[in-house]
Amino acid sequence: MADLEEQAEVMRRAGYRLTEPRKTVLRVLAAAHGFMDAAAILESGRLIHPHLGRVSVYRTLDLLTELGLARKVHAADDCHSYARADLLEGHYLVCERCGQITEFPCEGLDEMIKSVTQRYGFSVHGHLLQLEGLCPSCQR
Amino acid sequence: MADLEEQAEVMRRAGYRLTEPRKTVLRVLAAAHGFMDAAAILESGRLIHPHLGRVSVYRTLDLLTELGLARKVHAADDCHSYARADLLEGHYLVCERCGQITEFPCEGLDEMIKSVTQRYGFSVHGHLLQLEGLCPSCQR
DNA sequence: CTCCCTGCAAACATTTTGCATATCA
């Protein structure tokens, strides 16, 4: 799960400081149950840390992505949003309406990846299996 | 395969005219062996139809997407590119280096989708299975 | 001949960069 202290440790080890803006972005993402774009993170972040600057949000998101603490979400129309990394390991359901993300275990996927890569000679480093649709509550 | 006449028919049936700019974008995408963004399509398109305007490229891409003749590619950093629809039905390999796309048959995926959706109560309308890595020639 | 489509320019939205100041370790 999203543990701030654990994430802080990852940052420190990589030689980065744990500053207020960075902590703020981490907290905002940790509290989200779906994905958020830079503008939404800024808005929420300013409730915690009013001095937060827009630029720091962008820079922090880049940093978190680089460190593997956050990930970009590739929804059909929205490719500029982020979620904390532990919320999406690469295979998840996205609700088209409310944006909620539900991660699911990827049983069978590794198998498929292996056979496909052997067949085509690709060396695969990452995967993205995203199912788009409506979550139970948005179906009503 | 990408057959211009066939695509033209889809457009006509939907009540759209087959104009020079639209034909140009279709030809450019048909000739691509990977994905291209609006700027690249404009550049290539102008070799065929020098009068092509930037705006028409955007509008045509929207239209083609709507009609199911093109699709957005969700590469890690590049979410603003398109490829012709028959090149990617939702499950493909993307080379991180050269951008080439290789579609593969999705045996087993439907099965997986069904079980996952039953379990979580989602109604799924679309999927995206993308494997990122290096194609055989870029591995060297 | 009519309406849809185009291209230009300008408006908009979003992200990045330059730089002086503030801050974490």
Next chain:
DNA sequence: TGATATGCAAAATGTTTGCAGGGAG
């Protein structure tokens, strides 16, 4: 204290809109 990181403003980038003229059917 010193190197990093911040925040502002401005620039760069990417996309959309308004509108007069052009072309497909």
